[in-house]
Amino acid sequence: MGFRKVDFDPCVFIHKAAEVVIAIYVDDILIFYWFVKLKNHVSLQLHAEFEKTETVTANWALGIHLIHTKTGMILSQKVYFKCVLIKYGFDESRPVATPIDNNIHLQKGTEVEKN
Template sequence: MSPPLGFEESFGVGKVCKLIKHYGYTQSQADHAMFYKHSNEGKVAILIVYVDDIVLTGDDCNELENLKGKLAEEFEIKDLGALKYFLGMEFARSKEGIFVNQQKYVLDLLDEVGMLGCKPVETPIEPNVKLQPTEAKNVKDRDCYQRRVGRLIYLSHTHPDIAFSVSMVSQFMHAPRPEHFETVYRILRYLKGTPGRGLLFKS
């Protein structure tokens, strides 16, 4: 973390705080927002941080409590209890396991594009559809297309049923044409009929 305004002179030029590493945590190379610490008993504590949202998890309950205390000394934090919502993903626990979905994210996206009242379709893409590249003069609303496809890419984390169709439309991010938009709208109409679909991680 960089020093806050007003601390630069006393902090020293070019220095940064490595708070989480200072507590003995290792930064994951697979995801730089994740830090972990293994105990001698083979247990693990994991911290995931995204701007000012933090998730703590793992089976090392003592370390997790210690970490919460250390973070509370450095920052004003609030423990929200068991994870329910994080970065557009909803988490529900039951005896069966943990169910993850993005229903609110789907409904917000449909509302944003004016399709909350659209008629759903049963498949995310028409069979045997072949999308063609665009000639430079026919490119339409590239920024809008990129935003919508980007939102769909994020949705495919909990909706593997749209992964294939999203991979198809994402090939035309640099130069979309009307039929590419139509395929995106088809995916959105499919999502209208399946907003609560998600993944179950069994106990």
């Protein structure tokens, strides 16, 4: 079908024209695309080879919230982070912009200071 496996993940395939990306996790497939026509073509080819059902738009995948915008997609792990904070008892912590004064300039220590 013109896809090749990417080097960084054995479950991600990119089309030779780089306009369609397929990500597979167990029995879930996400198809990322620039043009609906290309996605439809790939989807039809997959359907000819495999039994599948299709949802219109994915909003969640592997615990990641997929937020669709006019210019692309935002991937959010806000829910996951909230669960981690609750699990370790940090959900009531007070956020701080930075733990030190912004005007402090750190310098590399000397050899004497290492000992």
